Amino acid sequence: MSNYHIKQFEEYFQVYKKSVNQPEQFWEEIAEEHFVWRKKWSNVLTWDFTKPEIKWFESAQLNITENCLDRHLRARGNKTAILFEPNDPNEQAEHITYTQLHERVCKFANVLKEKGIEKGDRVCIYLPMIPELAISVLACARIGAIHSVIFAGFSSTALSTRINDCDAKMVITSDGSYRGAKTIDLKGIVDEALEDCPNIESVLVAKRINSTIDMKEGRDYWLQPLLDKAHQVCDAEIMDAEDPLFILYTSGSTGKPKGMMHTSAGYMVYSAYTFKNVFQYRDDDVYWCTADIGWITGHSYIVYGPLANGATTVMFEGVPSYPDFGRFWQIVEKHKVNQFYTAPTAIRALAKQGTELVEKYDLSSLKVLGTVGEPINEEAWHWYNENIGKKKSPIVDTWWQTETGGIMITPIPYVTPTKPTYATLPFIGIQPALMDENGKEIKGNQVEGRLCIKFPWPGIARTIWGNHQRYKDTYFSAFENMYFSGDGALRDEVGYYRITGRVDDVIIVSGHNLGTAPIEDAINEHQAVAESAIVGFPHDVKGNALYGYVTLKDSGESRNHDNLRKEINQLITDRIGPIAKLEKIQFTNGLPKTRSGKIMRRILRKIASNETDQLGDTSTLLNPEVVESIIENRL
Numbered sequence: 173m174s175n176y177h178i179k180q181f182e183e184y185f186q187v188y189k190k191s192v193n194q195p196e197q198f199w200e201e202i203a204e205e206h207f208v209w210r211k212k213w214s215n216v217l218t219w220d221f222t223k224p225e226i227k228w229f230e231s232a233q234l235n236i237t238e239n240c241l242d243r244h245l246r247a248r249g250n251k252t253a254i255l256f257e258p259n260d261p262n263e264q265a266e267h268i269t270y271t272q273l274h275e276r277v278c279k280f281a282n283v284l285k286e287k288g289i290e291k292g293d294r295v296c297i298y299l300p301m302i303p304e305l306a307i308s309v310l311a312c313a314r315i316g317a318i319h320s321v322i323f324a325g326f327s328s329t330a331l332s333t334r335i336n337d338c339d340a341k342m343v344i345t346s347d348g349s350y351r352g353a354k355t356i357d358l359k360g361i362v363d364e365a366l367e368d369c370p371n372i373e374s375v376l377v378a379k380r381i382n383s384t385i386d387m388k389e390g391r392d393y394w395l396q397p398l399l400d401k402a403h404q405v406c407d408a409e410i411m412d413a414e415d416p417l418f419i420l421y422t423s424g425s426t427g428k429p430k431g432m433m434h435t436s437a438g439y440m441v442y443s444a445y446t447f448k449n450v451f452q453y454r455d456d457d458v459y460w461c462t463a464d465i466g467w468i469t470g471h472s473y474i475v476y477g478p479l480a481n482g483a484t485t486v487m488f489e490g491v492p493s494y495p496d497f498g499r500f501w502q503i504v505e506k507h508k509v510n511q512f513y514t515a516p517t518a519i520r521a522l523a524k525q526g527t528e529l530v531e532k533y534d535l536s537s538l539k540v541l542g543t544v545g546e547p548i549n550e551e552a553w554h555w556y557n558e559n560i561g562k563k564k565s566p567i568v569d570t571w572w573q574t575e576t577g578g579i580m581i582t583p584i585p586y587v588t589p590t591k592p593t594y595a596t597l598p599f600i601g602i603q604p605a606l607m608d609e610n611g612k613e614i615k616g617n618q619v620e621g622r623l624c625i626k627f628p629w630p631g632i633a634r635t636i637w638g639n640h641q642r643y644k645d646t647y648f649s650a651f652e653n654m655y656f657s658g659d660g661a662l663r664d665e666v667g668y669y670r671i672t673g674r675v676d677d678v679i680i681v682s683g684h685n686l687g688t689a690p691i692e693d694a695i696n697e698h699q700a701v702a703e704s705a706i707v708g709f710p711h712d713v714k715g716n717a718l719y720g721y722v723t724l725k726d727s728g729e730s731r732n733h734d735n736l737r738k739e740i741n742q743l744i745t746d747r748i749g750p751i752a753k754l755e756k757i758q759f760t761n762g763l764p765k766t767r768s769g770k771i772m773r774r775i776l777r778k779i780a781s782n783e784t785d786q787l788g789d790t791s792t793l794l795n796p797e798v799v800e801s802i803i804e805n806r807l
């Protein structure tokens with residue numbers, strides 16, 4: 173039996189049991205047998221959730237890039253590490269081998285040093301999904317600089333806020349980026365942001381779109397000439413297990429983004445171990461996660477997890493709709509992708525297009541499908557299963573967060589029987605608990621509550637950068653000695669978990685707690701509905717009533733809206749009960765989303781309650797125009 177690679181359901185239960193009964197011994201064995209260390213730990217785990225303080229593999233020394241690069245050189249030097257697929261399908265894909273990646277990271281690391289970056293300094297990376305993004309992340313890790321990747325779709329204000337929050341010294345960017353048929357002037361956005369960032373000393377600029385840009389003397393440097401001159405050897409900085417590896421801001425679905433800080437050893441062990449099992453990665457597989465490296469999914473499951481396992485990881489620069497909505501499937505066919513990991517928002521957008529463009533391509537290489545980011549509704553799950561997986565690739569519905577560093581609740585493909593809309597069982601080492609409003613744990617099955625975790629796992633964030641109090645208040649204060657996720661969940665008769673939505677979004681109607689996901693799920697079953705979101709608003713009799721925002725597959729003009737409303741409420745009544753019927757249903761052209769693709773219900777809630785002057789932090793909002801049109805057409 174290998175604890176590192178679980179292949180059978182029985183094995184899952186055995187390994188899980190061990191990971192819970194003897195967590196320290198369990199993680200010590202994983203760490204010892206599957207990673208390289210410069211020095212071993214004195215203590216596997218020290219923790220206190222009341223402070224909170226969590227330390228894994230204390231006093232061990234390592235460098236994560238030696239685990240992601242150097243150790244593979246001998247056996248896998250010529251294997252493709254990063255497979256770069258450009259925005260334009262006519263531009264050639266680039267296969268970067270482990271040997272080449274190692275050399276490019278070392279050169280980049282030497283450039284960082286030459287520009288004065290030292291261990292512990294913060295470096296903000298604002299790059300499109302081109303190889304330099306992954307390389308600069310690894311180059312920072314190589315020398316112990318703390319990277320903070322900022323999604324290259326963010327505005328200059330969002331960028332400057334983050335740069336100042338983590339007090340970065342350097343920004344790495346490019347002249348511009350391609351996004352479908354458009355180009356974006358990234359350097360212009362950086363210039364604007366830096367007017368408010370007095371502590372930035374230098375800006376490295378990669379060339380991608382060959383545009384003419386302003387270069388500020390003494391601050392801005394073209395990257396390529398520096399790389400050309402750089403030495404190709406760069407010894408890895410020896411890091412302590414608990415030295416910071418990166419800061420990453422959350423998506424901002426529930427409020428002001430939080431700068432989560434992750435450290436070296438625990439994060440490495442957890443992202444690598446989850447990757448291996450949740451995707452059942454085998455040595456010759458080609459793995460593709462469609463996320464951007466600007467999100468935690470990209471950190472853990474495009475860069476660190478795959479590379480620590482010596483995998484081939486695809487990096488896609490473009491968008492699912494360019495040149496047409498068949499682009500994802502064309503890439504799957506072209507590179508014979510075996511594992512495909514995406515988000516419900518992408519699945520719903522693609523499902524809306526029908527199946528013609530899916531059928532054009534050979535998807536027979538696929539073995540595992542994944543989803544992350546939001547609850548996946550049942551209809552989208554079936555569409556994915558039938559049309560993409562052809563009912564033979566298990567879907568892993570992976571629940572986790574920026575804070576958790578890696579996947580927490582998930583099926584293991586070919587091991588755990590799946591169930592639509594259920595993230596199923598806790599991953600190895602994860603001890604979930606459902607809590608009631610009074611702080612008591614709800615035991616047994618067929619129950620619902622607030623999703624907490626009782627015991628630390630190696631990937632947990634250690635703090636919010638510069639604001640430990642907020643870290644404590646947000647995650648460790650609601651329930652004693654527990655990590656509180658902010659999400660609600662139910663546990664079914666066999667112990668499977670289903671995420672029911674954010675606890676902040678739970679609506680109390682006539683004294684009943686209603687989660688958003690199951691109701692939206694029922695609405696989305698209507699064949700005319702593409703997507704929906706529900707929120708509560710004050711109601712004289714019920715306390716709160718439900719307000720639904722519904723986007724139709726076609727613009728819906730041909731349909732009678734009143735009939736549609738009746739049909740939707742009938743579906744809700746059938747699936748959940750009359751208590752969950754919607755008081756108001758507004759048909760919209762779209763829903764407000766974060767730039768990571770999640771529905772921002774807190775904005776919809778403000779609109780439903782007619783508090784449109786209090787929309788809160790909108791810095792991560794993708795589509796302000798949709799918000800305006802929703803406000804205009806408010807019922």
Ligand code: ATP
Binds near residue numbers: 543572575
């Ligand atoms: P913020 O914390 O700033 O409000 P956010 O929570 O959206 O933003 P992320 O860390 O990117 O930031 O997202 C984590 C959240 O995404 C989870 O707490 C959960 O609500 C949701 N989520 C992720 N995966 C799943 C999943 N498989 N099923 C249901 N929900 C999921």
Ligand code: MG
Binds near residue numbers: 426658
């Ligand atoms: Mg969150």
